[in-house]
Amino acid sequence: MEEQQKYYVDENGQWEFPLGLRQLAMVQMDLNGRNKYGQDSGVGNVGNGLRMRFPIDRQRLEQSIQRVVDENDALRLILVQKGDTYTQRVLAHYQFQLQVYEAQGDTEQERLQSAVAIASKQVNTVIDWFNQPSFRIFLVQLAENDYLFVWLAHHWIGDGSTTGLIMDQVFRYYEHPDAPKPETDTYLHFLRDETAFFQSDKGKKQLAYWKQEVEGYQMLDITKAAVGAPASGYDHMYQIDRSGVEQLAQRYHTSMFNVILLAYHLGVAYLLDNPDTIIGVTSANRTSKRYFRTMGYIAHSLQHRMRIREEDKLADLLEASKDTFSKNMANLAAGHYYDRTQFCLTYQNFVAGAETSEKQLEKVPIPTKRSVEQFFLLVFEGADKLALAMVGNGLIYTEHFLESLKGYMESVVALLSQQPDATLAQLRAYYEKNQ
Structure with missing residues (x-):
């Protein structure tokens, strides 16, 4: 019971959920990539870096990121292995801490190269998806009022649009801490809707269309x-x-x-x-x-x-x-x-x-x-x-x-x-x- 209390429990008492079709495919793609290219390869990590040349209030930025994490269940997902397949749980709470790295170098170009190297190491580091959320957000400081802001998510918890949404939402809350939460349903709701759709007559009809569309490919x-x-x-x-x-x-x-x-x-x-x-x-x-x-x-x-x-x-x-x-x-x-x-x-x-x-x-x-x-x-x-x-x-x-x-x-x-x-x-x- 103590273990279960760490995780979100839905209205039906469920605290472990099946993976979506895309999630399962991306987990397998990651594992195949590690076997082929090395266990240290961040195969499925998707992210971006922005250079920001203006003052940053680190505490305020950390608070805005924390709010984004609290409002989005996808950013608190934990992968669970079940024999040959996987399920997922959602942490009830995850305390985010903003890491700030210092770039090294005597010139601006040297410091930028150092910042990119630091970011590259983080982006290419495998995420322990069984024990921690599958995203990273951090700063690399090049000089006073000069930062590299880097955010990434493993593909099993987010698509390319998710990385853009993270950045957009973090800075919306940074600029306006009292801004309302976007009107959008949760990721778990989406997964339930998708499962129900595939079981419906309309879903089965669409599946038949695509089976024929890729036939012989x-x-x-x-x-x-x-x-x-x-x-x-x-x-x-x-x-x-x-x-x-x-x-x-x-x-x-x-x-x-x-x-x-x-x-x-x-x-x-x-x-x-x-x-x-x-x-x-x-x-x-x-x-x-x-x-x-x-x-x-x-x-x-x-x-x-x-x-x-x-x-x-x-x-x-x-x-x-x-x-x-x-x-x-x-x-x-x-x-x-x-x-x-x-x-x-x-x-x-x-x-x-x-x-x-x-x-x-x-x-x-x-x-x-x-x-x-x-x-x-x-x-x-x-x-x-x-x-x-x-x-x-x-x-x-x-x-x-x-x-x-x-x-x-x-x-x-x-x-x-x-x-x-x-x-x-x-x-x-x-x-x-x-x-």
Whole structure:
């Protein structure tokens, strides 16, 4: 009984809960990564670093983080092993303590390098998910009124949106300690709703749709991406012209997202020499208002499949891709059940909220082991450019692969603009001629 008192107990007296489908998959992915890349690898840790050049009240910051932890059950989850599977419990209370590290160095650049090294070590350190919450938040001080703010969560307790929500909520409470709690349901509520959905007639119908949608699909041979020297552990940022993508979206009465999705599919198909590809579309997630601002592993990839032939025309492929996406969206809630996702596309991401918009913030890339073998393309809209962040294990997704993918996507946009009836064979020739 004393052990049980440490944990949250629901209205039915339950204090141990089953894992969600995505959680269980991420736990297994982490364990597989540790076996392959080493036990010291923080395989599933997802986080960010922000440099903040303004005064920080450490006690006030700690209090704002504590409130976020108190209000979000996902940040208090503890993994429990049960034979060959796992369950989870929620700590009734977790006392957060803000760690502040000191960067070393005589110059600003040396101190920044030191801060990044400290952050990288923490981000790449395995979290003891059986005995402590699976998140970390800390500061590294470079100088007076100059800090690196780092926050991370293991993927089993939170999606990419969760890391953005943590940052947004922490600084909202830091600026306004009396601000009301966001109107959002808890993560445990989400897991219960999801379980009930899969058991319902509507859920079973969606499961049947996705079973048929992925029928016969063969996982891509990602070793074909490993051409040339390995990429560094940093997220790689590229830019492409926005106007061409925007003009195509207007011409074909669609979104820039759909144009990028087509270009991404065709790039992966070409570089891995496979005409049948699935892209996990994460811009389709978090559509429920009940859970839009709930921290936890809620987001999931909608599996968008394309099967292409040499004689297919680019304009026809764009229309077919749009049609597939519409059908997928009608079955969104079960879109992750038969997971075949190796490549992901995120077109929208949470960014710093309005409370920090006037402060001097800059994102600092933090090197990671990137042991997870999924590849992520994150697209951010700018006034004139689209920023492409490419994230993946550098041993697999090399510099050559990253630059080739960017180049092929640009070729898709250019040729579709100039010659809509161009075939895939002509696209390949166009790309190879312009390299």
